[in-house]
Amino acid sequence: MRDDLTATRFEPAEVEPRISERWLSSGLWHPQPEGDASENYSIAIPPPNVTGSLHMGHALNGSIQDALIRYHRMKSSPSARTKWILGTDHAGIATQAKVEQALAEQGTSRQAIGREAFLERVWEWREHYGGRIIEQFKRLGASCDYAEERFTLDEDYHRAVLEVFVALYRKGYIYRDRYIVNWDPGSRSAISDLEVEEREETDTLYSIVYDLQGGGTVTIATVRPETMLADTAVAVNPDDERYRELVGRSAILPLVGRRLPVIADEYVKSDFATGQLKVTPAHDPNDFEIGIRHELDQISVIGEDGRMTAETGERFAGLTVMQAREAVVQALEQEGRIVAREPYRHSVPYSHRSGERIEPLISLQWFMRMDELAVPAIAAVNDRSVRIVPENHRRVYLEWMENIRPWCISRQLWWGHRLPVYYCQTCERVHVTADTPEGCEACGGELRQEEDVLDTWFSSALWPFAALGWPADTAQLKAFYPTNVLSTARDILFLWVARMIMMGIEFTGRPPFAEVYIHSVIQAPDGRRMSKSLGTGIDPLDEIAAHGADAVRFGLLAMSSTQDVRYSPEKVRQGQALANKLFNAVRFVLGRIDELGLSGMLDGPVDPQPRTVEDRWILSRLQHVKADTAERIEQYDFSHAAFGLYDFVFAELCDWYLEFVKPRLANEGPMDSEEDRRALSATLLHLLRETLALAHPVIPFVTEELWTHLGGQGLLAAERYPIAEERLIDQTAEAQLTQAIDAITLLRGWRDSVGARPGLWIPAHINAEGYEPAMRTAIARLARLELVDDAPGPQRTAAASITIPDGVVEVLSEEGLDLDGARERVARASRKLQSEIDRVKGKLTNQGFIQKAPPAVITAEEAKLERLQSELGAL
């Protein structure tokens, strides 16, 4: 036996780096851009944040995508190319925040060092830490095209972003506007609606009395008293008879003294509080809309730093919003204007980026109208040219797309794609162009570029084609665009997936992928969200170190489903056990082939040569698992694909088949000619090679390693393996083996019940003509029976008899057996049989059943009754 197969366990830590090295140096992951996309297979990875490190979501999606990529690479025709498009995302806010934090620790800030120096620092930072997550993907075994790594801020990519911006601007989709936006005081930038997270909170709802000019009062309710300083109206519902005569009059804003018109607007709910509403257009999205309808002034009192502005006077200026709230309440109280306060539960917007509370502010920003782009993107999903799997996400997508709103695309950051917009300092003309202009076209005046950068998702939306070199008409684009599938979690369905579909159709005329697979979100084992801050995170790299990459990949695929799932360490251990089992099965078979002096067979191809029923059976079972695995992978049912492999290897291959053939391998059976041994060795080698190839997409490392031991010349990963072929099922063999397995299991159970020591060979006669002689021998051996050829005659009676399917085993000696122990077992078995018989009888005497059930079902029940009764009789 080879030296490296003397260990009894598969050692991932020793094997994985070696195999990784072979894969990476093979060039296999880096296909030449040949052929066209209809024959080739490609996946664009969701580009991880350049600052990030591998978390469970990456590990799961990496396992999924790699299983798909490896599966298709192996099953495709020799001329087809398979490519997993790789890259990282510059992740504007996240990356900038990290570098700003580093600067703060050094006692400086981006403002202090300036834009240019700051960007240099970010690039340095990226050089230093940016490659980490890519290295982590390698450890997972992900067969990405590492030779073509992209970055969403690369020069080429930047060019694509500019072209898209300019084109959309010229179409009139992109425009600049003063509008109320979600202002994130944490990152000092506007953010999009999708980056806002609502949290339920309990605040105080204050009721505040405003005087009316000419006498009388109104009472408004608010959870944000500080914003009253920016009130520019009081509103009531036009149908509210109570207040009809108030409309057109004026209220006096307390503390400020401003005159506020009382207006009528449908937005106001008469049944909420008093039905009188303060209107603050500059600090509330709804009030903003009311303000537009009634041409109200927009007075801002909160600045971009989240503090009260100078206009609020020395009493409030500079206070944080929360401080201002207290101060305003106190001031109002002194005037006796607060007439009620009650706890109030409502949702409060927070920034998904910085975690800080959103301040709705009026701000000059760039927006993108989405409704025109949405039309073909809706159609693509409706007509299934983009298929969303599982289907129930279709509606979610469609509903969002049908109600799509303008997207605020500008960010007040420095790290990102700076808008290709140039303002003339002389004539105020605005130039939008992908090529940096020299001066103003109209007046030759000096130009200043827009300070803002684009939302990171704007550039990510171009990923599948920009990563392949668009707008240039590259060979990569021809070969790999559109991609086949996009695999992702559902949290970025709108943020990213929907926008990719829109941009892909707009700029390439085709959706960027044919299918979208939405995978599970993995939660902590206790059901909470996996997060570092909660301390619930599990690091996939720790898991890989402890159990091996194959185990983690198997485990993640096994636990994945169409819902969220809890992380299940047991499934990872199952994967580890599978790798180990394969390792030992190969070790065992190679050892025997070696002992038989047949090691030479490893050097060439082998065809299976079934000689016995069990040979035909295992080859038939292999057909099942091959077809099932292919079907499951193609349907994104990774869990069943993984478990199917596990069950085949453990139960069918190892527990049964290898146990069946052991005597033949040990030269003990009747099949002991040279030719028989060669045939069996060929069958075993074929079986193992097929099994390795089949399991490779799920557990690539161990299968690649063992492939070499089994004589594989090149890489298993490079093998063309037509997985999905027609099923060649041997029903006769399957029926015979099912019967034999049932018989052995029954006999072992009986042994256990009579307290037979495992080492005891019990003399017995198998009285079952339906079984082939060789099969009777095998049954006897696996049940530890010493076969006695002559049946017990009249002069010799059996000590016990055990019913097996289609026969009886007669035990000829009670030595070492406690036959009383079998009684309870028999009693239990007959109770069970009797209750089943009763149930089937009940069915068959039910007139409704007889008259309405399909005849086939009735026949089956009748046959079952007969079988049960004969089994009971035999007991």
Next chain:
RNA sequence: GGGCGCGUAGCUCAGUGGGAGAGCGCUCGCCUCACACGCGAGAGGUCGCAGGUUCGAAACCCGCCGCGCCCACCA
């Protein structure tokens, strides 16, 4: 407020019209010449509750209870 989904063995989950399953855990027995990260044999479930459809329901329909997620501008 709207939508989606879940509730099956102690745990994590599969099963979606005709015999309740897997892994782990548990019990008993085995270092049986590949594997003790192993092998053999077992125990364990009113399939959330209540109704309905059906000859037949864990599965299909209605309601309820519990849990999760997404979307949504009512101070």
